[in-house]
Amino acid sequence: MPKTARALQQLPPATQAAIEKLGADLAVARLRRKESLKTWAQRMGVSIPTLQRLEAGDPGVGIGIVATALWLIQRDGELGMLAAPEHDRGAIEMDVREAVALGKARAQAAAVARLSAERGKA
Structure with a gap:
């Protein structure tokens, strides 16, 4: 089993909750589109377990994977403004x-x- 980065173990509770909500919201978006885990994972170019981790709010899922999921629901354009000066x-x-x-x-x-x-x- 891979080691969990210390930063991920020290996430503020509100941040962890936000990541979990994002994962749950992405799962809802997939289900509303009537997409299976298998199909959605293939479209994202990830494995089913990775997609399940994303939807479960695992903070260790790479940002590129999150961005791809947001792209699938046409919400990736907002990424550029998240940390805008x-x-x-x-x-x-x-x-x-x-x-x-x-x-x-x-x-x-x-x-x-x-x-x-x-x-x-x-």
Whole structure:
């Protein structure tokens, strides 16, 4: 039996639940299309056990396999936006904090320069 990567063993519970929901949703999509495990697996280019692992929410299933399953149900186009920088709230918040700090530093430097200029005139 292959070793499970430590990262997969340490998945946050909400992330594991989301992966399991994705697998279950993909199973529903297959069943609604009246596709058998065998046919769906052949269309994906994977084995039936791999498809079963995907549908069970196994986090060890490769992202390429997940992407192929999403392609079969015409939902793969959304993959490109999952980690798009313009939607990265954490990074955006960091950028805003840095911009605020820079603005404060510039305002303070301008105030010091004005005071120096006023003292030079006196």
